[in-house]
Amino acid sequence: MKRFAQLFTQLDQTTKINTKVNALAHYFQDADDKDRLWTVAILSHRRPKRTVTTTLLRHWAAEYGNIPLWLFEESYHVVGDLAETIALSLPPKESDQDQSLSYWIDFIKSLGALEEEEKQEKVLWAWRQLDDAERFIFNKLITGGFRIGVSQKLMVRALAKYTGMEENILAHRLMGDWTPDTTTFQDLIITADPSDDLSKPYPFYLAYALEGEAQDLGMPEAWQAERKWDGIRGQLIVRNGELFVWSRGEELVTDKFPEYKVLAERLPNGTVIDGEILPFKDGQPLTFNLLQTRIGRKNVTKAVMSKAPVVLMAYDLLEWAGEDIRQKPMAERRKLLEYAVADCHHEVLMLSPIVSFSNWEALAQERAKSRELHSEGIMLKRKDSDYKAGRKKGDWWKWKIDPLTIDAVMIYAQRGHGRRANLYTDFTFAVWDGELLVPFTKAYSGLTDKEFGAITAWVKKNTVERFGPVRSVTPHHVFEIAFEGINLSKRHKSGVALRFPRISRWRKDKPKEEANTLDDLKSLL
């Protein structure tokens, strides 16, 4: 694991993409096939099954680190990462080893079958012989979520550099439902044939937010406009009479949406549709919230399905009659898509309507209607564009509506963690309800480091009360809060819940008395 730890340190120590790609390509060269495949798996968010709960890890770490559990938890709050907190809380290692990455992954997998005491014995045995960096990685492998500043895209670039293969081909081969237990580096990457795996989706083409003005895009005729629907981006595959539904997060979600089952028979084999999994009832989209509660459920019951039924709002056609048609121009794919949807003729598969416009001003007016149509804005796609892999600039743009905003008073502050452990960065905001300030949202991001520094100094001097890590502060500062949507909520004191709240501006020009009221907020419902 020393070589992998070295790679990790190299990746962590630089912000430069090229340095990262080179470090990773070098690592691929040095590692054996098994470690190579596991590295690819980890960097594409495939991790070994969790065999130890985090609760147990916390207890063992506190015990071995000789500190009370509450102090470990406080440290965790500051560090913001469990694996790192554990690594920093343990005493120095007692002996040395250099087993491979795969050895430790097998080791972690083997814990699953053991009793709690044996697990503890084994984990402590591992901690005793790993150094700080290795411990961090070992803990990360157990707890999952290996986010180390290496995107899948970057990993694919490094893999392309090492294998001499094309990035697009590699990206496709890495998609789908494989694990290092079901394949090998050779089979998956070197000799793979996409038809091996019926369920394999294509990489999603993702749009950037439009920079500047829409009219700068040139002739309106060159562009196709659609609504940007507020659901979950998904890919629906019918091959060999089987149906597969993938979410953008590369998660197979077929079972979560039984509504689509019927499409396995109604769509011809060799069809892949890119679309939006959208809650939809009585001729219009429902709020994203409903979909979110539905995803959270383990079982999709009848009640859930009738409360938040979904359709697939089809955007694009990627495979038709078993042929990969991503290289065909958008306009041509759209024609085929229209045909496919019409031919399928089922209410669960809808065609994302084209928004026609003759000039940019007219489209801006259409965009202004977005909120009433429950959409997030307009998507712009160049009619002659092919379907690219990943987030690419130029041919597709999302032109979102401006967020809703409200001016609110800061009333609580909490220290940030991780990156901002020493600053107050998490704030609770309130609006006026008569003489009272009613808290209605928390917001984190949106200020510059300089502003966070200033507000931290202010919070320290204006603390009214302390509740653990939270401080109530003198109501004084007004901030503009931006958000994407607002819903009624029984769980919140204010009676509303916001979607994606963030700080958009520090309104130093406004005294607290001029912040908005609860009525102002509710008028946005």
Added chain:
Amino acid sequence: MALLEFRKEGIYCPAADIYIDPWRRVKRALITHGHADHSRWGHQYYLSTTSAMPVIKYRLGDIRIETVAYGEKKYINGVQFSFHPAGHILGSAQIRVEHKGEVWVVSGDYKIEEDGFAEAYEAVKCHSFITECTFGLPIYKWKPQQEVFQAINQWWQQNKSEGKVSVLSGYSLGKAQRIIQNLDTSIGKIYTHGAVENVNEVIRQQGVRLQETTRVTAAIHKKDFIGHIVICPPSAMGSPWIKKFKPVSLGVASGWMMLRGARRRRAADRGFVLSDHVDWPGLNQAIKATEAERIFVTHGYTDIFKRWLIEEGYEAEVVETEYEGELSEITDSKEEKAEE
């Protein structure tokens, strides 16, 4: 009447009518060390250690200041005061206050590890101890400085072999000189930002030996920096000043670099865990060594550390102060800005 009280102006001794490290203007102030959050402008009278005085005077200008040697007893209205090495920076002191058999110690900022530059920390026994706890969490454990400087020198060597300039940031008073003193000058020359060099000059004038450094000026050609190292204050890191060094590798030396998150946030290439404050084991060791029963914690992770102390059997309280610890090493600092 307690021997020391906590007032809105700062820590106050009513029997002697004098403040220690006050943050508002007062008549008479005892100063633990020259950092701006402890040594503020506008008092009518200052008292510091002999070796802390030149920098305090340089920073605050024309002030009325007297000095004492470490360990020297000074009586004010019958209260006995003495200054004892805190190991934080050159001239830094803990202030011991004794009256009618009762002893209090104000730690100021301190560090236990000897760094070969600041006067070595000395444990002082007392009944009540007012301590900082900037890094009062068990995750903060420093490596011996020898290991840290080995890593810094290796990084410098590596940058040199890649044809890069190494730029390393640390407080211009204290951290910068500690770094300069421990760099391996067989690798190359040490350049300094003006804020650092100004402090260097003051320190050299008081007879302290420091490795040779060269002030960065517009007259020096860009190419001349390649392979060498530049020491600058944290505030210079994000400024246009940094642009004259290219290609460059940026390093930050601070206790905050212990956390991955803090390292990443700086967008520096390397973070070195180097602090002039005590770490967790040091803090606990220091408190034990004072044999004090009452502990007041002033700045850092105060609430958490207080609870820990209470569980360890101490009487502990949090005191609100305006001290910053190492905070400005990773945020914008008024102190460093003023000197550019």
